[in-house]
Amino acid sequence: MGRITIEKNTVQETLIIPLYARKLGNELFPHILLDPYADDVIRHLNYDFSTLDKKKGSFVWKFGALEGILRSKAILYEMQDYLSSHPDAAVVNMGCGLDQTPRLGDNGRMNLYNIDRKDIISIRNSLLPPIGREINIAADLNDDTWTQYIHVFQGVFLFAAGVFMYLREKEVHQLILRLKGAFPHGCLVFDTIGSFGIKVLMKRTLKTLGIHGIKGMFYCNNPLHDLRLDDDIKVSVRKYLTGYVDLKKEGISPLLRGMAYLFDWVFRMNICQITW
Numbered sequence: 001m002g003r004i005t006i007e008k009n010t011v012q013e014t015l016i017i018p019l020y021a022r023k024l025g026n027e028l029f030p031h032i033l034l035d036p037y038a039d040d041v042i043r044h045l046n047y048d049f050s051t052l053d054k055k056k057g058s059f060v061w062k063f064g065a066l067e068g069i070l071r072s073k074a075i076l077y078e079m080q081d082y083l084s085s086h087p088d089a090a091v092v093n094m095g096c097g098l099d100q101t102p103r104l105g106d107n108g109r110m111n112l113y114n115i116d117r118k119d120i121i122s123i124r125n126s127l128l129p130p131i132g133r134e135i136n137i138a139a140d141l142n143d144d145t146w147t148q149y150i151h152v153f154q155g156v157f158l159f160a161a162g163v164f165m166y167l168r169e170k171e172v173h174q175l176i177l178r179l180k181g182a183f184p185h186g187c188l189v190f191d192t193i194g195s196f197g198i199k200v201l202m203k204r205t206l207k208t209l210g211i212h213g214i215k216g217m218f219y220c221n222n223p224l225h226d227l228r229l230d231d232d233i234k235v236s237v238r239k240y241l242t243g244y245v246d247l248k249k250e251g252i253s254p255l256l257r258g259m260a261y262l263f264d265w266v267f268r269m270n271i272c273q274i275t276w
Contacts, residue, residue, distance in 0.1 A: 004123050005046040012119060013047075015097045018162055020052050021068025026209050028062060032250055033069040033076075037100035038048060041127050063259050066252065070260075071191055074244045074271045075159050076105045078189045086155035094141055095163030098124060103134075106138075115139055115146055142171060147182040151197050156183045160190040165198065172218050173229055180233065180276045187275045191240055192220040194268030223272045230275050240269035 006012050022038035042049070055061050079102060083089060087109045089101050096114035103112070112134040114124065121138040130136050139146035141163075152262065158179060164172050179188060198219045220226050227235045237243065241260035248257060263269055 003046040003221070004046055004126055005057050006123075012123065014166070015120070015123075016047060016052075018068055018071075019098050020049070021065050022072065024056055024061060024065035025069035027029075028065050029250075029252075032245060033073050033104070035069070035072065035104065037098075037128065038168055039102065041098050044127055049067060052261045059255070063256060066256055066260070067263075070241050070245060071161055072099075072101045074191075074238070074240065075101050075161055075189060077244050078187075078271070078273060079157055079159065080105050080107070082155070082187050083110055086157070088153050089155040089157050090150050092156060092158040094152060094158055094160040095166075096120075096124065096136075099129065099161060100128060101161065109133075111135075111151065113137060113150055115141065121137065141175060144178055144182065147179070149182070152183060152186075156186040158183075158186060158188045160188075162191065164190050165193060167218050169218050176227070176233075176274060177229055180230075185276065187273065189271065189273050191219075192223055192268075192270050192272055194221045195219040197263075197267030198271060220269055220270070223270055227272060234275045236275075237270045237275045238273075239264040240271050241254075243271060249261075 003267070006016065012102070019038055019041060022035045023042055025032075026036075052061075056065075081089060083091075083105075087107055089110055090109060090113060092113045092115060093099060093102055094115050096116045096118060099191045102110075106112070110133065113135070114121070114130075114136045116124065116138070117140060118138040121136050124136055134151070137146050137149055138199055139161075176188065177185065198217045223237045225236050241247075241264050243264075247260060251261075
């Protein structure tokens with residue numbers, strides 16, 4: 001397999017942030033979640049990681065690694081909970097990038113669909129070709145045609161990790177309603193961040209990486225209210241960093257634990273589940 005080039009200041013470069021966080025998470029917190037795919041993918045990318053490697057020993061990047069694996073842990077928890085009552089469900093990774101979270105919790109019966117832009121799926125097909133009950137679909141999330149390729153035998157679990165903040169509020173709301181229309185019964189899980197978090201965290205992180213011109217930046221200050229788009233939709237919310245894992249029990253340092261609680265509350269970081 002040849003090495004795949006990721007150009008600077010492109011949408012493709014946004015793949016690097018969560019991927020590198022999971023790689024670092026493998027080094028620092030393998031007892032919480034180990035993602036072997038992250039290390040393998042990075043070895044096959046032609047991208048200058050030197051700037052990130054120099055910073056990886058810093059407290060900021062350690063916290064970023066913890067944040068990355070806790071999000072994957074939350075998605076896995078929600079997915080496995082859904083599969084416990086819908087073992088043959090379709091699992092849809094929306095805006096999949098190079099994420100392999102569902103493979104880590106494969107029950108041997110689910111059907112996995114990875115959805116992303118054509119250029120991203122092209123990279124994914126080279127680095128992470130589909131295996132078994134897995135299909136990669138090149139499509140824009142705002143183009144409903146991709147939903148016709150999802151075969152729903154016993155429920156559908158859709159998730160978007162680190163994706164919706166790159167869309168506009170209207171686009172997110174419309175997408176939720178279209179998914180509800182496309183799949184009569186389903187579950188959608190995604191992460192949200194408040195307006196202050198978008199301003200202080202997301203935009204600053206992208207600027208630090210030299211990524212400019214990203215439109216959207218969807219935020220959600222009150223998910224229980226803002227995401228209940230019609231009477232048939234049920235919304236539940238858990239804290240992103242502290243809602244799924246007992247950080248003290250897992251041996252996470254007091255300073256990192258304190259930052260996790262601070263970020264969850266100050267920046268309104270949540271994992272939202274929508275069912276209909």
